[in-house]
Structures are given as structure tokens and as C-alpha cells.
Amino acid sequence: MSLRHGVTLAICTRNRLDDLLRCIASVIRQAPDFPVEVLLIDDGDMPEPLIASLRRELGHPPFRFAYRRKQQPGLLLSRIEAVRLASCDYVLFVDDDAELEDGYLARLAETYDRHPDAAGIGGIDAALRGSFKWDLFTRLILYDSGRPGRLSPSGCGGSMTRWSAQSEPFPSEYVLGCNMSFRKSALAGLPHAEWLTGYSLGEDLYLAAWARRTGEIWIDPRLRVRHHHARTARDKEAAVAYTEVANHYHLLRWRGAAAWRFGALLWTSFGLLGRSLVKRSLRGKASGYARGIRFVLAEDWRRLFRESISDLGDGGTLRRGGGVPGEAGPANAQGLRADPGRPERRRAAPSADSEV
Structure with missing residues (x-):
């Protein structure tokens, strides 16, 4: 239509x-x-x-x-x-x-x-x-x-x-x-x-x-x-800076991105942190970027630990999602899920590593 x-x-x-x-x-x-x-x-x-x-x-x-x-x-x-x-x-x-x-x-x-x-x-x-x-x-x-x-x-x-x-x-x-x-x-x-x-x-x-x-x-x-980028009703700049890092991390996880992309995100985040420290008008963001970087580092260690433990579990094949989960919901929208081999009913979205 x-x-x-x-x-x-x-x-x-x-x-x-x-x-x-x-x-x-x-x-x-x-x-x-x-x-x-x-x-x-x-x-x-x-x-x-x-x-x-x-x-x-x-x-x-x-x-x-x-x-x-x-x-x-x-x-x-x-x-x-x-x-x-x-x-x-x-x-x-x-x-x-x-x-x-x-x-x-x-x-x-x-x-x-x-x-x-x-x-x-x-x-x-x-x-x-x-x-x-x-x-x-x-x-x-x-x-x-x-x-x-x-x-x-x-x-x-x-x-x-x-x-x-x-x-x-x-x-x-x-x-x-x-x-x-x-x-x-x-x-x-x-x-x-x-x-x-x-x-x-x-x-x-x-x-x-x-x-x-x-x-x-x-x-x-x-x-x-x-x-016009009105400032009314927006979060404080440190909070926005934190979500610039943390939410992109969550998006990469949700889309099943390759491991090297998380390293790329840290590189980007350190670049944004450096800019905020050098540029006086952006210094209010520095604490948010730093907190976001700490979150990514801590979350990646926890994730690696969980995946290692899962590999020793009941033998189920655990994989990173190849894109947007076909049956997304609270249990699997985080990007990791058990895959029993059942085919997807819906077309999966292009993964974070695919070409446009």
C-alpha cells in the first residue's frame, strides 16, 4: 500500500x-x-x-x-x-x-x-x-x-x-x-x-x-x-556521555557483533574521552565517558566468564546471535542464546559485520 x-x-x-x-x-x-x-x-x-x-x-x-x-x-x-x-x-x-x-x-x-x-x-x-x-x-x-x-x-x-x-x-x-x-x-x-x-x-x-x-x-x-536540539527534558551531559558508550555496547551485543568490534568501541570511547578532556566546553562529559569505559571493561570480563562456565554446562550449543534475534524478547534480546538448531521463522536482520 x-x-x-x-x-x-x-x-x-x-x-x-x-x-x-x-x-x-x-x-x-x-x-x-x-x-x-x-x-x-x-x-x-x-x-x-x-x-x-x-x-x-x-x-x-x-x-x-x-x-x-x-x-x-x-x-x-x-x-x-x-x-x-x-x-x-x-x-x-x-x-x-x-x-x-x-x-x-x-x-x-x-x-x-x-x-x-x-x-x-x-x-x-x-x-x-x-x-x-x-x-x-x-x-x-x-x-x-x-x-x-x-x-x-x-x-x-x-x-x-x-x-x-x-x-x-x-x-x-x-x-x-x-x-x-x-x-x-x-x-x-x-x-x-x-x-x-x-x-x-x-x-x-x-x-x-x-x-x-x-x-x-x-x-x-x-x-x-x-x-534545534532543545536542552529541555534531555538528560545531563555526563549521563548522555555514559549512554553513548554503554548503549552502543548493548547494541553490539544485541546484534551479535564480532569480538573485535568491542575493541573498536573501546578505542572510540577513549577517543571521545580524550576530546572531552581537551575541549573545555565538553569537560562535563568526561566523567560519563570514563564511567562508560569502566562498564564495558567490567561487562566484558563478566561475559567471558559466563560463556566459559556455559561451555562446561549441559552440552547445549551457545552462540552469539548472528543478528537481531528472530523471536526477540526479554530472555534473548541481549545477544546470547541457546541454539537448539531450530530454524528462524523470520528473516534475520543483517549482522553488525555485514555490508549494506
């Missing part, structure tokens, strides 16, 4: 009323010629008069409005809830502090028409660009793969600074969370990951990896937003 039959535009928000209103104004300016459901997933305390006002403003074609106030906070949980509530076959996530550039929705429909089998299509942050010094540094610390659609050896998406220089859509292993869309069916069964809490850094990589079980992900550099 074509996106022109309708798209759910989901905005996950938390106490950023001014940013949210600016975002919604950019949606209204799109004037799409197909149905758009604007779905707000609220982790905050949006005033009832504002909800009523939005319901009136978005209550006529081509728009319709839906609102959900969540009880359990967390960005990933908001994404999962949005997929569950979406009434359309396509879901476009837009951050509440982002503005869609003119023609975004029309361009998104055209791109899905050109790639009808795509599991998802993402856009770019128009202000996100690299420089010679930044590109060299990120390549040296393995934060950037050097290829626009490829995650780095450490599992990071540093190559997104190269997206604005592309002229045509290209296949990608990942998307940018501030504007990313998926077929609703591609996210069916998406499990909650306990390590993706609060701000949930890396949840866009998690969603993309899950969606890629069913088809390719594409980035269209002409799908552009202005992302």
Missing part, C-alpha cells in the same frame, strides 16, 4: 511546549494531498486547553489528531506506543524540537513510490555537516565509517555528517532519530530493551536494525529538517 493512502506522523514529546508548537506549525505548512494522522505521545504534563486547541486545529482534512499521555516514561516506550496506536500503514517519527522543511511530506511519498519495498526511509538534519578536522578525527577513532550509509566499526553513526553532501537516496544501516519513517509492519513485535531508558540514546539504531529484517532502509538527503 502506498504512503499516499495515509501516514501517521508521531511526535514523542515531554514538556517542550514552544518547540512542539513550532514543530506542528511546520507540519501544517506542508499542506499534503493525502491523509496525515498527527499522533502526540506525551511523557509530560501538556495542559488540557492546549490539547483541545490542537484537536481543533488538526481536526479537519487532510489532518486528524490523536493524543496519548503515557504512564511509564522513556523515549523507546513512546516509539513502541506510537506504532501500536498508529492508524496508518506508515509511521513517520519527528522530534518535537525539529521543523520539517517545505515539501517534506510530498517528497517522502515520492521516495516510497521509488522504493516500494523499503522497510524505512529517513531524512537528514540540514545543519549537520562535517569538516576536514572533524572527519579526520572521527575516522581515526573509528566513530565514522567513511561511507554515508555504513555504521562505523564500533557501531556508531558518525558518517551521518556526510549525508548532506549526497544528491540521491542511498541505502543505509541506520537512520537519524529526529526524522525517520517506517512501514508499521516493519516494526511489528519490536521488544522493549531495558537498557534503552529515559532519553534512550541509540534507539534510532535499534529501530532501524529491527526494521531491516523486512527490507532495506534508505536515506533521502532531500528530506530535510531543522533540528
Whole structure:
């Protein structure tokens, strides 16, 4: 089914009323010629008069409005809830502090028409660009793969600074969370990951990896937003720095990455720590990076010990998952599972070591 039959535009928000209103104004300016459901997933305390006002403003074609106030906070949980509530076959996530550039929705429909089998299509942050010094540094610390659609050896998406220089859509292993869309069916069964809490850094990589079980992900550099990076409702910078390290570790484990990639992640993390110590404006992140590195080192020792003990167990074959678990759930979504030889019913996502 074509996106022109309708798209759910989901905005996950938390106490950023001014940013949210600016975002919604950019949606209204799109004037799409197909149905758009604007779905707000609220982790905050949006005033009832504002909800009523939005319901009136978005209550006529081509728009319709839906609102959900969540009880359990967390960005990933908001994404999962949005997929569950979406009434359309396509879901476009837009951050509440982002503005869609003119023609975004029309361009998104055209791109899905050109790639009808795509599991998802993402856009770019128009202000996100690299420089010679930044590109060299990120390549040296393995934060950037050097290829626009490829995650780095450490599992990071540093190559997104190269997206604005592309002229045509290209296949990608990942998307940018501030504007990313998926077929609703591609996210069916998406499990909650306990390590993706609060701000949930890396949840866009998690969603993309899950969606890629069913088809390719594409980035269209002409799908552009202005992302204002509002500081309201974000975690403190030391906490964000910690999750930059720890969550990428969890993502590598979940995807069944080869052992050398964990070494690459440590190399990247030490590079980010060094930068934060040298650059005065980033020193608030240093303690977070250091804590993340300690976590990875401790967790790897524990993992090696557990695997050694398991090898002496009941003879079951223990293996690292070759990609996203086919029947992901709390017991096996961590990346290690007993494999009794039963074939997967669903197509496994590409592993962390596969080519785009």
C-alpha cells in the first residue's frame, strides 16, 4: 500500500511546549494531498486547553489528531506506543524540537513510490555537516565509517555528517532519530530493551536494525529538517556521555557483533574521552565517558566468564546471535542464546559485520 493512502506522523514529546508548537506549525505548512494522522505521545504534563486547541486545529482534512499521555516514561516506550496506536500503514517519527522543511511530506511519498519495498526511509538534519578536522578525527577513532550509509566499526553513526553532501537516496544501516519513517509492519513485535531508558540514546539504531529484517532502509538527503536540539527534558551531559558508550555496547551485543568490534568501541570511547578532556566546553562529559569505559571493561570480563562456565554446562550449543534475534524478547534480546538448531521463522536482520 502506498504512503499516499495515509501516514501517521508521531511526535514523542515531554514538556517542550514552544518547540512542539513550532514543530506542528511546520507540519501544517506542508499542506499534503493525502491523509496525515498527527499522533502526540506525551511523557509530560501538556495542559488540557492546549490539547483541545490542537484537536481543533488538526481536526479537519487532510489532518486528524490523536493524543496519548503515557504512564511509564522513556523515549523507546513512546516509539513502541506510537506504532501500536498508529492508524496508518506508515509511521513517520519527528522530534518535537525539529521543523520539517517545505515539501517534506510530498517528497517522502515520492521516495516510497521509488522504493516500494523499503522497510524505512529517513531524512537528514540540514545543519549537520562535517569538516576536514572533524572527519579526520572521527575516522581515526573509528566513530565514522567513511561511507554515508555504513555504521562505523564500533557501531556508531558518525558518517551521518556526510549525508548532506549526497544528491540521491542511498541505502543505509541506520537512520537519524529526529526524522525517520517506517512501514508499521516493519516494526511489528519490536521488544522493549531495558537498557534503552529515559532519553534512550541509540534507539534510532535499534529501530532501524529491527526494521531491516523486512527490507532495506534508505536515506533521502532531500528530506530535510531543522533540528534545534532543545536542552529541555534531555538528560545531563555526563549521563548522555555514559549512554553513548554503554548503549552502543548493548547494541553490539544485541546484534551479535564480532569480538573485535568491542575493541573498536573501546578505542572510540577513549577517543571521545580524550576530546572531552581537551575541549573545555565538553569537560562535563568526561566523567560519563570514563564511567562508560569502566562498564564495558567490567561487562566484558563478566561475559567471558559466563560463556566459559556455559561451555562446561549441559552440552547445549551457545552462540552469539548472528543478528537481531528472530523471536526477540526479554530472555534473548541481549545477544546470547541457546541454539537448539531450530530454524528462524523470520528473516534475520543483517549482522553488525555485514555490508549494506
